[in-house]
Amino acid sequence: MTTLKIGVLIFPTHKTIDPALLARTVEERGFESLLVPEHTHIPVTRKTPWSGGGPLPDDYYHTYDPFVWLSFAAAATERLKLGTGICLLPQRDTLTTAKSVASFDRLSQGRTIFGVGAGWNEDELVHHGAVYSERFQRLEEQIQALKGLWTQEPFAFQGQHVQFSASHSSPKPVQSPHPPILIGGETNHTLRRIARHADGWLPRARNGFDASANMARFKQVCAEVGRDFETVSTSVFGAPNDYDTLREYQEAGVDRVLLALRSSETEDVLKQIDACTTTLERLT
Numbered sequence: 001m002t003t004l005k006i007g008v009l010i011f012p013t014h015k016t017i018d019p020a021l022l023a024r025t026v027e028e029r030g031f032e033s034l035l036v037p038e039h040t041h042i043p044v045t046r047k048t049p050w051s052g053g054g055p056l057p058d059d060y061y062h063t064y065d066p067f068v069w070l071s072f073a074a075a076a077t078e079r080l081k082l083g084t085g086i087c088l089l090p091q092r093d094t095l096t097t098a099k100s101v102a103s104f105d106r107l108s109q110g111r112t113i114f115g116v117g118a119g120w121n122e123d124e125l126v127h128h129g130a131v132y133s134e135r136f137q138r139l140e141e142q143i144q145a146l147k148g149l150w151t152q153e154p155f156a157f158q159g160q161h162v163q164f165s166a167s168h169s170s171p172k173p174v175q176s177p178h179p180p181i182l183i184g185g186e187t188n189h190t191l192r193r194i195a196r197h198a199d200g201w202l203p204r205a206r207n208g209f210d211a212s213a214n215m216a217r218f219k220q221v222c223a224e225v226g227r228d229f230e231t232v233s234t235s236v237f238g239a240p241n242d243y244d245t246l247r248e249y250q251e252a253g254v255d256r257v258l259l260a261l262r263s264s265e266t267e268d269v270l271k272q273i274d275a276c277t278t279t280l281e282r283l284t
Contacts, residue, residue, distance in 0.1 A: 006257055007033030014062055017269040023082070026080065030277075033113060039121070046122075050120070067101075083179075088116075090125060090139050102171055110173070113180055139183075153168060180233070201232065211236075
């Protein structure tokens, strides 16, 4: 049976717990990781609906920059893995993102988990100069370019969406060959993209996650693409704090679960961590 890594996630807003306090607490309790999502801004107009249904939750309007927030968390801890879930890569400049991730990985001594995705909010993405219908193609090119910038010196890239001449990009990440790249999403297109370009799958558990069926589906896609399934991880994002469900995930071969914490007042977040710790102790 797979050893199940257990982490947490939270929307990093100015209305909730301090990042240093949260990171120290979850590290002391024995959690493996802490991930945070990203939104640069929320346009008033919205061409695409939020996948959670209903009004967009207030947390989306108040998120810190993930790498700034995570830096405070890293400075307060020693072992905790820290990352993005997800970094909206098509909204970002590739070269500056390569620098941010590599800098964070070196300063945290190799503790970065780089979760990425194409994003759902068309208005937000378009404000960054990206084309919504081409966001997945851009994401794939950016991943390829980031890998090159992190592992080669100098490196050039000429794609349809990302272009730069031979350049030096330093420092390089501590992790070899680079921080693990996890891609969010649940479609077969996403699974093929992961099998071809990434190190792991970051599916959401929001609408339920049939671990046995989904792991079998992922394994089949990897076989079709020619990727060794054993070289790709699965981290379930927003997994329920439920022992039986998490045991099913573990038995199906899920590598990591990320339990969702509400971005509430500090004392409430600490109580949530207490509840998650009880489940952690039963599973380890």
